[in-house]
Amino acid sequence: MLRGSKIGLRARHEDDVPILQAELHDDVVNASRAEGGPWRPITHGSKDAPFVVDDKEQKHVSFSVVELDGGTLIGSANLWGIDNHNRFAHIGLGLLPPARGKGYGTDAVAVLCHYGFVVRGLHRLQIETLSDNAAMLRSAERNGFVREGVLRSSAWVMGEFLDEVLLGLLVKDWKPDSEG
Numbered sequence: 001m002l003r004g005s006k007i008g009l010r011a012r013h014e015d016d017v018p019i020l021q022a023e024l025h026d027d028v029v030n031a032s033r034a035e036g037g038p039w040r041p042i043t044h045g046s047k048d049a050p051f052v053v054d055d056k057e058q059k060h061v062s063f064s065v066v067e068l069d070g071g072t073l074i075g076s077a078n079l080w081g082i083d084n085h086n087r088f089a090h091i092g093l094g095l096l097p098p099a100r101g102k103g104y105g106t107d108a109v110a111v112l113c114h115y116g117f118v119v120r121g122l123h124r125l126q127i128e129t130l131s132d133n134a135a136m137l138r139s140a141e142r143n144g145f146v147r148e149g150v151l152r153s154s155a156w157v158m159g160e161f162l163d164e165v166l167l168g169l170l171v172k173d174w175k176p177d178s179e180g
C-alpha cells in the first residue's frame, strides 16, 4: 500500500467494486461529470463494470482509496493513459460522497504524484477537470499543479457543454510536501 498522511492507495478488492459502482457510477450526475462519456446503467456483477480492474492493462493503474485510520474504503484513484515514451500520465480520482471535503482528495493527489514520479519515473502528470470543480482544482493546485489552459466547451454534461481545465505538474517542480 502507498501511504499519505490520511489515506492509503491499495489494490482493488473484489468487494470494493459494488460499493464504488453504487456510490460513484450509479449517481448519474457524478458519473456524467467525472467519466467523460455518456452515462449508461451497468449491471452489477458484470465483468465490464466500471471499477473492475484488468491487471494486464499496462496503460492504466487502478487503486482503491482507503482511510489510513481503520482501512475504510473511501474511493477510487488511477493513473491512466500512461505513456512510457513521453513519460506522462493522467490522474483520475473519485471519492465516495461522505469522504469528500475532508482533505482526502488533496492527500490522494499527493500519493498519486509519488507513485507517478517516484515509482514510475514519469516526467509529467496532468489532470483534466470541469472548470466548476473547485475541490478537484484546489486538490491539484495544493500539490503544485498549474493551470495550463481551458478546453472550451469540451465536455457534454447533462444537456450542456462545459469547459474543462487542463492542469499539469512536471517532476522538476514537484515538492513532495507541497501545500500550495
Ligand SMILES: CC(C)(COP(=O)(O)OP(=O)(O)OC[C@H]1O[C@@H](n2cnc3c(N)ncnc32)[C@H](O)[C@@H]1OP(=O)(O)O)[C@@H](O)C(=O)NCCC(=O)NCCS
Pocket (backbone or CB within 6 Å): 030, 033, 034, 093, 094, 095, 096, 099, 100, 101, 102, 103, 104, 105, 106, 107, 128, 129, 130, 133, 134, 135, 136, 138, 139, 142
Ligand atoms: C474532487 C475530489 C476528489 C476532491 O477531494 P476532496 O477530498 O473533496 O477535497 P479536499 O477536502 O482535499 O479539498 C481540497 C480543497 O478544495 C476545497 N473544497 C472542497 N470541497 C469543496 C467544494 N464543494 N466547493 C469548493 N471548495 C471545496 C477545500 O476547502 C480545499 O481547499 P483548501 O485546500 O484551500 O482548504 C472529491 O470532492 C470528489 O471525489 N468529488 C466527486 C468526483 C469528482 O469530481 N472527481 C474528479 C473528476 S476530475
